[in-house]
Amino acid sequence: MGVLGADLTLKRLVLGQMAVNCYIIASKKTKKAFIIDPGDDFLDIKKYLDDNKLEAEFIIQTHGHIDHIAALKEFDLPIYIHELDKDYLTDGARNLSGFMGEPFELKGKEVKILKDNQVLEFGGNILKILHTPGHTPGGISIILDNAAFTGDTLFASGIGRTDFPGSSTDALIKAIKEKLFTLDDGVVIYPGHGEPSTIGREKKENPFFE
Numbered sequence: 001m002g003v004l005g006a007d008l009t010l011k012r013l014v015l016g017q018m019a020v021n022c023y024i025i026a027s028k029k030t031k032k033a034f035i036i037d038p039g040d041d042f043l044d045i046k047k048y049l050d051d052n053k054l055e056a057e058f059i060i061q062t063h064g065h066i067d068h069i070a071a072l073k074e075f076d077l078p079i080y081i082h083e084l085d086k087d088y089l090t091d092g093a094r095n096l097s098g099f100m101g102e103p104f105e106l107k108g109k110e111v112k113i114l115k116d117n118q119v120l121e122f123g124g125n126i127l128k129i130l131h132t133p134g135h136t137p138g139g140i141s142i143i144l145d146n147a148a149f150t151g152d153t154l155f156a157s158g159i160g161r162t163d164f165p166g167s168s169t170d171a172l173i174k175a176i177k178e179k180l181f182t183l184d185d186g187v188v189i190y191p192g193h194g195e196p197s198t199i200g201r202e203k204k205e206n207p208f209f210e
């Protein structure tokens with residue numbers, strides 16, 4: 001099997017000033033899709049969906065920082081986010097947009113709460129939610145087939161910043177060791193910024209885990 005099941009396609013769009021990775025996963029069969037972290041540039045996301053005749057059904061947030069959520073206002077889709085990051089959607093101080101002079105506070109959207117080990121279904125595929133806090137209290141990773149979408153928890157050769165209010169280095173290291181490094185070595189990680197890697201490579205080469 002490839003990284004994703006044979007029916008699924010994966011597209012990465014790099015969006016906004018912070019170069020966030022937005023991922024769009026779609027079914028070749030049904031043309032339905034879901035979006036992970038629509039961080040900016042709504043029109044780029046819409047163009048990809050339109051060009052490929054895809055219909056997005058829902059959005060999942062790996063966490064609630066502004067560089068991952070900025071395009072949410074433009075969508076009329078349910079938004080999944082971990083319960084501990086829910087307030088980030090409506091609080092410009094917590095989502096860090098306040099520092100950039102234009103507080104982002106979402107109103108009038110359907111927000112659905114995620115918990116650790118929750119399972120979502122997408123066209124017969126299973127999305128498993130792992131609570132991987134530390135960068136933010138409600139950070140999650142999303143496991144789909146042999147892919148792990150790790151947000152700002154784990155990067156290729158790096159880990160998320162923990163100098164924000166609500167961050168915890170200890171929690172982040174623990175979550176990566178106990179929840180991500182226990183996945184198969186061949187699982188491909190798709191982080192919130194930068195290039196993909198694998199669990200095996202990060203276990204061996206990530207300088208934060210010697």
Ligand SMILES: [Zn+2]
Binds near residue numbers: 063065135152
């Ligand atoms: Zn972040």
Ligand SMILES: [Zn+2]
Binds near residue numbers: 018020065193
């Ligand atoms: Zn980020």
